[in-house]
Amino acid sequence: MSDLAAISRKANFPGLVNADGSVWHYLDSAATAQKPQIVIDAVARAMGADYATVHRGVYARSADMTLAFEAARRRIAHFIGGQEEELVFTRGASEAINLVAQSWGAANLKQGDRILLSQLEHHSNIVPWQLLQDRIGFAIDVCPLTDEGLIDLDAAERMLTPQHRLVAFAHVSNVLGSMLDARRAADLAHGVGALLLLDGCQALARLPVDVAALDCDFYVFSAHKLYGPTGIGGLWAKRDILSQMPPWQGGGSMIDRVTFARTTYAPAPQRFEAGTPAIVEAIGFAAACDYVAGIGLEAVHAHESALVEQTRAALRGMNDVTLFGPEDSAGIVSFAIDGVHPHDLGTILDEEHVAIRAGHHCAQPLMEHLGVPATARASFGIYSDEDDVAALLRGIERTKRIFG
Incomplete structure (x- = not known):
């Protein structure tokens, strides 16, 4: 202390x-968390003396910034126990959940399927699924809470059926601070053949997170809750799941080859990162991870x-x-x-x-x-x-x- x-x-x-x-x-x-000076300095340096675009330039500073950008991805992935090829940069956790819904969900959910949310979810883990439900027609079930305000996993066990394809729970409630037994949630979901998505926004800055040990399938989070910049977050997903997900936005950087007849796409995670990325923000995000890891x-x-x-x-x-x-x-x-x-x-x-x-x-x-x-x-x-x-x-x- x-x-x-x-x-x-x-x-x-x-x-x-x-x-x-x-x-x-x-x-x-x-x-949103306040920012330590070390993160502010990293952002200022990336926006100033070190600034250049990534992935496209053949000049030295662009190559250096590309290395720094991808090193940031690697450091952030390792911070949660993952690998760099499993981490997609997003604008935040909300966009990460929308990505899962519009890519994995649109490709895998159908009428007759069910997903399980909980009573304490943030709107960002409710509304994207309702938008998709309106298009596809699957059912959304809601897991109740215990008297203490925990997601009632005993009730979840009784509710889950082979028709459930996804369980999406907050790792830590943004209102109650209640902590999910995430490993048990993963076991329950996998026991009926469903995947588990964890909203890690509140957990990431408060608890050690190891996605491999948790055995979740998707983990979403935002940098600004972890003493980093706004406008950037991440989706971690198991490699085999991510590799099978179709792109959800089109543009530069996420392609292999474009013709008017046909377009082929880059492998994950680049497939999900259309356009110029949040370069400066990624550098700041990694600095925040390093800062918290140091404590x-x-x-x-x-x-x-x-x-x-x-x-x-x-x-x-x-x-x-x-x-x-x-x-x-x-x-x-x-x-x-x-x-x-x-x-x-x-x-x-x-x-x-x-x-x-x-x-x-x-x-x-x-x-x-x-x-x-x-x-x-x-x-x-x-x-x-x-x-x-x-x-x-x-x-x-x-x-x-x-x-x-």
Whole structure:
């Protein structure tokens, strides 16, 4: 923990300082994480002194940038226990799920098939499947949650049939912080011949991830949740599955040969990366992976778990506060205060230089299940500390005084 504190202190994150020099108590890392200076420097260097296009130029700087770009792919793939040829760059996790739906799903799902989602999924793991369902006519089943807010895998086991072709679950809930037993989910899916897609957006910055050990078939994630740039993410897929998936967008870079009579396509992953890629963002993404790997995700998880425990204990002592999710949530605490809308709480906390998330968190079916229109969500990062928790609690007490 002392090593983590030394490496990740707030001074390393320029975004955590207000214009007047005061500390910004940023508790919205589940939405997007602040960036360490080392990532900012990597992006600036890639956009400046090192900048050139990739894959096309015959001049030296283009060749160097191509090597750096593909090295970034390799480093990111290794960060999750995969291989570079298994990693497709996307604009983020949302696009990665859409890619799976429009490529693998369109080629493999048919009427009479079923897929299984859960009650706590982000809209990005619901809407793409509904769009495809409208075209094809397969069925979507919804796995319930346990009382603690976990995806109920016992219920999933009872629900799964040979008609199920895909199970798509969040590895960590963006609202509740609840952690999926991903290996059991994989075993259940594979037991009926289905594939498993894991939404790893929240997990990747909080838990060690090894896609080989998890035995999932697809893993999707975004860089900006992992202290990297926005506008880039990834789809990891097992090599044999990825190699059989058809392209879903056309353009430059994803082709082998184009004629007006016929086009042939590049092998995966290039087949899925039409157009000029997010070169600078990929460099920044890899720098973020290296930064987090240098700290160690076991240490990150322990650090965030301690802050979750402290926050939940304090909120549990307030008889007008409702807590959601399990006690051992991964870096996320969602709650509601009687008589105070989360948006009002967020506005007053902002006056105290405390930033939280307030709303449905792109999980409206979960809000309906919880019986609330919205929650307040405090989410931690490697830069979070006890001062942030104290500022949150002071702001909550002030809000309750204002609302009487």
